[in-house]
Amino acid sequence: MKRRSTAIATLIVAPALLVLAIVPAPPAALAARQAPAPAVAAAAQSTPTPSPPVPPGMVLLDGVELNVDTPFLPGARFGATEPDNAIQVAAAIERTGLYREFSITAAPFGTSPPTEALPPAEPGGAKAYRSALFAFRQQQGADPQPGPVVTLFGQKVAGAVSVVDLHVGGLEPRPVAIAEWVVEAGERLWIVRASQALSAAEVVGERKISLPLLLEGTVVTSPDPRLPSTSAAAAGAPPEPALAAESADQASRSVANDLPNPPWWNGETCDFTHYWLGSAGTASYALGAVYRNLTACGPRPGSGGVWVEFFPGARQQLEWQCPELSKRFLYLAYGIEPYGANGSQVVWNYGGDQLEKISNGTAGIAPQPDDVLSYGSTSTWGHTSVVSVSNVDASGNGEITVIEQNASLDGDAVLQVRNWEVRPSWTYVSGWLHDPSFKGRLVLVLLIRRFTPTASPEAILEDTPTPEG
Numbered sequence: 145m146k147r148r149s150t151a152i153a154t155l156i157v158a159p160a161l162l163v164l165a166i167v168p169a170p171p172a173a174l175a176a177r178q179a180p181a182p183a184v185a186a187a188a189q190s191t192p193t194p195s196p197p198v199p200p201g202m203v204l205l206d207g208v209e210l211n212v213d214t215p216f217l218p219g220a221r222f223g224a225t226e227p228d229n230a231i232q233v234a235a236a237i238e239r240t241g242l243y244r245e246f247s248i249t250a251a252p253f254g255t256s257p258p259t260e261a262l263p264p265a266e267p268g269g270a271k272a273y274r275s276a277l278f279a280f281r282q283q284q285g286a287d288p289q290p291g292p293v294v295t296l297f298g299q300k301v302a303g304a305v306s307v308v309d310l311h312v313g314g315l316e317p318r319p320v321a322i323a324e325w326v327v328e329a330g331e332r333l334w335i336v337r338a339s340q341a342l343s344a345a346e347v348v349g350e351r352k353i354s355l356p357l358l359l360e361g362t363v364v365t366s367p368d369p370r371l372p373s374t375s376a377a378a379a380g381a382p383p384e385p386a387l388a389a390e391s392a393d394q395a396s397r398s399v400a401n402d403l404p405n406p407p408w409w410n411g412e413t414c415d416f417t418h419y420w421l422g423s424a425g426t427a428s429y430a431l432g433a434v435y436r437n438l439t440a441c442g443p444r445p446g447s448g449g450v451w452v453e454f455f456p457g458a459r460q461q462l463e464w465q466c467p468e469l470s471k472r473f474l475y476l477a478y479g480i481e482p483y484g485a486n487g488s489q490v491v492w493n494y495g496g497d498q499l500e501k502i503s504n505g506t507a508g509i510a511p512q513p514d515d516v517l518s519y520g521s522t523s524t525w526g527h528t529s530v531v532s533v534s535n536v537d538a539s540g541n542g543e544i545t546v547i548e549q550n551a552s553l554d555g556d557a558v559l560q561v562r563n564w565e566v567r568p569s570w571t572y573v574s575g576w577l578h579d580p581s582f583k584g585r586l587v588l589v590l591l592i593r594r595f596t597p598t599a600s601p602e603a604i605l606e607d608t609p610t611p612e613g
Contacts, residue, residue, distance in 0.1 A: 198222075206232040206250040207374040208330065214362040216338050216355075217246050223569030228378035228553045230445045231258050231527065233520075233570045239505075242341050243312040243320070245522060245572060248364065249335040252373035257335070258445055258466065258550045259487070259571075261524040265333040273326040273333055274304070280524050281306040281322070294362040296336060297329035297369055303336075305356055310521040311492055311574040312341055315503050319347055321355040322522055330369030338362075339522040378553060379445055401437040403476045408454055414441035415452065419463055422450035428464065433547045433555030435513075435532040438473050440464075440547050440555025458482050469549040470516050470528040477514065478579070488526025491518035491575050499577040505565040509578075510536035511544050516577040519568065527551065527571065540564035 201212045203222035212222065220236035232251075238244035251257045251265035251273075262276055263269075281288045281304070291303030303325040309317040319342040327334050340355045411417035411428075419428040426443065433440040441464040451460040452468075454475050459482040461468040466487045474480040478498055485493035491501055499516075502509055511517065511531045520526030529548035536542035540563050547555055559568050566573040 203234040203248075205234040205248060206252065206332065207371045208250070208332075208366055208369050210234065210248060211365045212236075212246065212248070212363075213365075214246060214338070214359065216340075216358045216362065217244060220246065225570045226552065227374035229551055230255075230375060230379060231551050231570070232375045233257075233259065233523075235570050235572075237572055239565065242343060243339075243572075244341075245337070245339045247337045247339075247522070247571070249337075249523070250373075250375070251333040251335065252376040253331050253333075255376060255379065255445060259520050259523040259525050259527055260335065261486075267328070267331075269333055270326045270328045273335065274324075277324055277326070277335075277524070278304060281308065284308045291323045291325075292356045292359045292362075294325060294336070294359060294364075296325060296327040296334065296364045297366060299327055299329070301325045301327050303359075305353070307342070307353065311488075311503075311518075312339075312521055312572065313503070313505070315501060315575070317492075318342070320522065321346075321353045323355055323359055330366070330371065332369070332373065334364075336364060337522060379443075403437040403473075405437065406454070406472060406476065408452060414439060415463060418452060419450050431549070431553070431555035433532075435530065435547045436473075436477070438469070438476070438530065438547065440469060440549050442549070442555075444550055444553070444555075454482055459484060464549045466528050466548055466550050469547070470530055473514075473530045474516065474577075486525040487528040488518050488520050488523065488574065490516060490528040491577050494577055498579075500580055501575055502578050503575045504573045505563075507540070507564050510534060510540060510542070510561055510564060511566060511576050512578065512582050514579055514582060517546065517566070517573055518575060519573050520571045521574050523571075529557065531576070532556075536561050 198221065200219045200221050203210050203212070203224050205224050207227060217236050217238060220238070222234045222236045224234035225231050233247055233249045235245055235247035249257050249260065251262070253265050253267060256262060256264045261280055262273055278288050284306075286306035286308045288304040288306045291305040293300055293302050295301070303323050305321060305323045307319055307321050310320045311317050312320055321340050321342060323338045325336045327336070338355065338359055340358070342353065346353050406415070409415040409418070411419070413430055414428040416428050420426070428441055428443065431440040431442050431444060444464065450463045452463055453460055454472070461471055461482055467485060467490055470490050471482045475482060480496060480498065483493055483495065494501070512534050513531050515531040517529050517531065518526065519528065527548070529546035531544050532547050533545035536544070540561065542561050544559050544561060544566065546557050546559060548557055549555060551557065559566050559573075561567065
């Protein structure tokens with residue numbers, strides 16, 4: 145059969161578009177990159193009106209306004225993923241003292257939440273989701289117990305409480321209580337979670353854990369949960385072709401293109417032929433982000449669940465899930481063979497000595513290019529990405545850019561760093577893998593033009609423990 149043409153990233157190299165920088169870049173370079181010169185004098189004189197701050201407890205998720213009132217985190221401010229992100233999660237996180245997190249995950253009908261070990265959401269599917277979460281916590285070694293009843297979208301919903309050991313601070317896991325609820329509203333299933341690290345007294349004593357009492361009276365409401373899903377709309381439309389005039393912030397990044405093309409790929413880009421045949425005719429394509437010749441691929445969310453081996457006998461990976469990208473990078477950059485790990489486990493399941501594990505928030509240490517992050521310990525699968533750019537000052541403040549799959553539309557995301565802690569708007573980064581020999585590399589920043597195929601991505605499962613990814 146004649147091979148169908150793949151999505152090809154065509155590099156547009158011109159003197160005006162070719163930029164050399166040293167990573168990590170100095171703060172001055174970051175400021176210059178973030179403040180392009182105005183096109184006309186009138187534009188320079190205008191001052192944009194700042195957006196009003198979002199009130200505590202309010203957040204926009206998957207196109208739906210949510211209001212959270214809970215004594216667990218009173219007055220907390222929520223952050224969320226972008227409306228077109230395949231991951232639709234909003235969260236408020238308390239990082240000082242005991243770790244606390246209150247999160248809401250939206251799963252539009254017909255899609256699987258990329259951070260969860262769950263099938264596509266469907267009408268009447270709340271009970272199946274509750275059963276799957278119960279079974280997952282048991283698999284983690286927990287003994288789920290009945291949890292508090294809360295009010296979600298006008299419905300009284302009973303939850304379950306589990307205590308599991310998770311990475312929420314430090315190199316060693318610690319016991320965390322997790323309360324979970326699932327409810328159907330507005331052509332979506334909603335997963336609501338509240339998590340809290342156990343205190344020393346709760347760990348060593350016989351005292352009943354405090355989390356259920358802190359959640360009594362919790363209410364989540366929405367003016368209209370029936371509004372159309374922004375993430376589902378974006379999933380059905382691959383990203384628009386990038387224009388040469390896009391800023392460097394929006395461009396894909398590469399470091400000398402020094403990594404080889406994956407030798408197992410069958411097809412010029414994104415294993416097109418293998419994926420096309422394995423998915424019964426769904427096209428794969430480059431999302432846009434490229435780092436050291438590592439290409440973020442889609443569709444996003446993935447379609448069908450196409451397994452691939454990096455070499456004969458290797459642990460299989462699911463294209464194009466987030467762990468596949470991180471493990472592809474680890475194999476091509478370091479020769480580290482794929483191991484069993486979902487997104488939140490990529491760092492902590494690594495058993496070699498070539499890379500070191502860094503706990504998020506370690507003073508004096510910020511992620512560097514080539515570092516591999518793990519996110520979302522309290523979710524069932526979580527997320528992972530590879531750092532492509534780091535701009536963090538001597539006080540531990542700045543930002544990093546990551547390349548990722550099954551999440552952002554372009555495969556690029558910028559994460560804030562505050563006081564040496566990476567702080568995504570929607571989840572908790574537990575840590576990262578770091579190459580101790582990293583001394584900084586010459587970065588070639590290139591703007592690209594993407595060719596976008598006509599494809600209609602559908603949801604597929606994340607990198608599952610059985611068979612392991």
